[in-house]
Amino acid sequence: MITGTFNISYIIMRLMSGMISNSRSNGKFGKYGGKYIPETLVPAIEELESGYEKYRGQRSFCEELDYLLRNYAGRPTPLYYAKNLTRYAGGARIMLKREDLLHGGAHKINNTLGQALLAKKMGKKRIIAETGAGQHGVATAIACAVLDLDAEIYMGSKDMSRQKMNVFRMELLGAKVHPVVSGTQTLKDAINDALRDWITNVNNTYYLIGSAVGPHPYPTIVRNFQSVIGREIKNQMTEVYQHLPNAVIACVGGGSNSIGSFHQFISDSKVLLYGVEAGGKGIRSGEHSASLCAGSEGVLHGMKSYLLQDQSGQVLATHSVSAGLDYPAVGPEHAYLKDIKRVRYVACNDDDAVNAFLLLCRYEGIIPALESSHALSHAIRIAKKMDKTGYIVVTLSGRGDKDMDIIMEYTKAKNAPMKKRLMKINHK
Numbered sequence: 001m002i003t004g005t006f007n008i009s010y011i012i013m014r015l016m017s018g019m020i021s022n023s024r025s026n027g028k029f030g031k032y033g034g035k036y037i038p039e040t041l042v043p044a045i046e047e048l049e050s051g052y053e054k055y056r057g058q059r060s061f062c063e064e065l066d067y068l069l070r071n072y073a074g075r076p077t078p079l080y081y082a083k084n085l086t087r088y089a090g091g092a093r094i095m096l097k098r099e100d101l102l103h104g105g106a107h108k109i110n111n112t113l114g115q116a117l118l119a120k121k122m123g124k125k126r127i128i129a130e131t132g133a134g135q136h137g138v139a140t141a142i143a144c145a146v147l148d149l150d151a152e153i154y155m156g157s158k159d160m161s162r163q164k165m166n167v168f169r170m171e172l173l174g175a176k177v178h179p180v181v182s183g184t185q186t187l188k189d190a191i192n193d194a195l196r197d198w199i200t201n202v203n204n205t206y207y208l209i210g211s212a213v214g215p216h217p218y219p220t221i222v223r224n225f226q227s228v229i230g231r232e233i234k235n236q237m238t239e240v241y242q243h244l245p246n247a248v249i250a251c252v253g254g255g256s257n258s259i260g261s262f263h264q265f266i267s268d269s270k271v272l273l274y275g276v277e278a279g280g281k282g283i284r285s286g287e288h289s290a291s292l293c294a295g296s297e298g299v300l301h302g303m304k305s306y307l308l309q310d311q312s313g314q315v316l317a318t319h320s321v322s323a324g325l326d327y328p329a330v331g332p333e334h335a336y337l338k339d340i341k342r343v344r345y346v347a348c349n350d351d352d353a354v355n356a357f358l359l360l361c362r363y364e365g366i367i368p369a370l371e372s373s374h375a376l377s378h379a380i381r382i383a384k385k386m387d388k389t390g391y392i393v394v395t396l397s398g399r400g401d402k403d404m405d406i407i408m409e410y411t412k413a414k415n416a417p418m419k420k421r422l423m424k425i426n427h428k
């Protein structure tokens with residue numbers, strides 16, 4: 001996904017000094033979304049729009065994607081009743097939607113397979129993407145390998161040295177990783193280079209965005225590919241438990257696993273929906289990534305949404321213990337769902353997320369991603385307040401193997417409060 005603190009639309013404007021266009025089909029969620037892009041990108045975006053409209057309902061496309069999701073990625077994923085954690089939380093039943101069991105270890109594959117297949121149908125042989133921590137780059141490389149497409153991933157050289165394993169993974173999977181040595185050598189410069197690439201190679205190149213963000217039609221495309229999560233939750237709940245969930249909870253970075261979990265339930269007004277943002281060191285500290293809880297309306301990465309920005313519109317630096325939530329904006333549909341109060345957005349801080357992480361390890365034998373641990377923490381918090389006969393579904397967006405280093409740091413002896421928590425959990 002796109003993470004970082006740089007304003008794409010600003011970069012494109014600077015690069016191409018083109019006109020801002022927000023015309024044609026508007027792709028709005030209330031006043032949010034749209035396409036804030038320069039003229040030079042309009043043909044590419046229009047081609048994507050018509051390509052998506054053409055193939056989304058086409059039988060062979062749906063069958064091919066369905067085959068890959070089932071037999072390659074591992075769908076449907078289980079819906080697991082976390083009995084031990086439920087007993088610990090002492091309230092409503094906590095159900096885990098196990099996206100962590102997918103190939104690649106997270107929900108990202110739902111989107112990369114969908115978009116890569118779309119690219120292939122549209123006759124684009126070359127896929128580009130940018131990546132920060134490398135998770136989206138790896139998911140893109142996987143999808144391109146299996147669909148025989150060329151993957152080129154832009155990554156800041158500083159990020160590359162911090163995330164050597166993901167660079168190596170991408171290369172093993174056949175992707176070319178372009179080190180970006182300009183600027184701060186991180187994501188914002190990688191985005192810059194990826195966009196420059198897309199603008200010059202639109203004819204044969206597809207830009208594969210990693211979350212429900214960016215100009216229309218990306219937020220809708222990504223949401224639709226991720227909606228399989230919520231469709232399965234609904235089927236599993238009604239078939240096995242003859243009951244809709246009382247609440248669905250998911251973490252929000254750019255917002256793809258959450259919108260994918262929520263979409264099917266938007267019109268079921270009795271189902272409470274919670275999006276959990278990264279509260280970092282606390283909203284008051286300013287070191288967080290909670291764009292919906294603490295941000296304001298603005299334009300970034302080709303869309304209008306909530307952003308973390310200062311008075312003059314400069315995008316602020318963000319922080320989260322989980323790289324996947326460390327993003328200064330959020331998908332536009334979430335901004336709309338917040339305003340109409342259909343989804344409640346809350347923030348969970350680093351310590352509470354790590355605590356929930358430790359609890360799931362010890363109580364259920366599942367090592368969750370730190371991103372997902374934010375959602376888990378909120379589920380534990382609200383379970384107590386809900387009736388024991390209720391069901392809370394938590395989307396476990398990914399597994400936590402990637403987070404071992406961070407957890408080791410956190411639970412070191414010098415972090416006394418965390419050590420104490422760990423001891424308490426160990427002596428349950």
Ligand SMILES: *Cc1c(COP(=O)(O)O)cnc(C)c1O
Pocket residue numbers: 001106107108135210211212251252253254255256257258324325369371372397398399
């Ligand atoms: C990338 C990632 C996220 C955040 O992305 P969304 O688009 O908000 O879903 C969450 N969880 C995991 C495991 C991730 O890898």
